[in-house]
Amino acid sequence: MEIRTSEMGLVARVARLGKHYGEGEHRVTALDDVSIGIRRGQFTAIMGPSGSGKSTLMHVMAGLDTPSEGRAWLGDDEITGLGDAELTRLRRRRIGFVFQAFNLVPTLDAMDNIRLPFELDGRRPSAEERERIDALIGALGLVGRTGHRPHELSGGQQQRVAIARALATRPDVIFADEPTGALDSRTSREVLQLLRAAVVERGQSIAMVTHDPVAASHADRILFLADGRIVSDCGAMSAEQISETMLHLERVA
Template sequence: MIELNGVQRHYSTGGQRVTALAAVDLEIHRGEYVAITGASGSGKSTLLNILGCLDRPSQGSYRLDGEDTAALDDEALSRMRNQRIGFVFQSFHLLPRLSVLENVMLPARFAGRLHDPLIEQRARQLLQRVGLGERLEHRPQELSGGQMQRAAIARALVMQPSLLLADEPTGNLDSRSARAVLELIDELHRGGQTVVLVTHDHDIAGHAPREVRLRDGQVELDRRAAEVHDALA
């Protein structure tokens, strides 16, 4: 589903060239749950931006669902982000003037499907699924941090994306709320959702059956939970 071949990303700053990613090769199959880990400056955020079609590689290729993203113009990339990729951010990014239901339906607005009854039905079902079925008309400021993140997950799923990208999704949550959000992501994965989660926390990364660790813009480690279990046995 995800194919990165020789992906590099360079930036120019202060007259110097900085390499954020250096020849990354990575394949992620449909239905996998992968944690991207690494220290600050390892390239995690740059890789996430490329996977989410928010940025383009300087060199190399990125294919999503078999489609070469380099062949897409900005409008086509925008459609891909809207229809195939769901984003969950650390800071929720819910709009305070909109209700929870309206926030979840925002991707449909950008797709020109705001008044599609199937989208509204799906949004209501998702909010029920994440435990917010009684909070549809509440504003974000009336929710706890954990509830806001669950609403953000429902929003990420409303367009039925093939890929869910989660960037430090528990970073602003207390431990109890964090566990609830991670359990929800675990449940989504068991249901067949492809998940890529970026985190610096090894305990959170342990929820994913596969870990890809970056260092200095390169893949330092790519291992599955079964391999870790075998090594400890």
């Protein structure tokens, strides 16, 4: 009998994962026999040189892309082979996303952007969920800004709205794709501290793709990819240690 993902202390995992593009001599391998899990209540950073497969890995784990080989689970539910409608429903209810480009709806104010996952799910937030949203707005420093549309907010404030939206449904896991890529260093540090607090104070699970050693230094665990394979699985590291590891990977690539 197969061991369930939750029994491993994981919120998401992939097994023997492969992803290829093209055919014959034009075939490109983005992921090559990857087996890895995202641990519950942990902040995981996914790093690697450009073209190493880190974004592809995140997209497959989040159900945004399909693997060429292997299997993927969200919690105890295998998502490999699910149809688009089932995947969309599952992502909406159990996954939070934070992107470099914020991905806020420009015609909606901050509060409506935060509540968008509920709207898309065809329901209103419950009393408990409204309380959670209000607590997030306070914790993320958005009090007094919820009636503003994205163009009336700074980049840092827009990313805070995106984080509140990702946390509002209390998802199983949050996937963050270069969440500080469009921010200055001070705002980046604040956003990373907010993500860290979501793990420590709310027990969230976060998987973050980043090329930034400073961003990755906020994580509990760092996965390094090269040529579509996991080449190192480390605990917390300093930005300097991460930079040295990345330089080594780029030299041998």
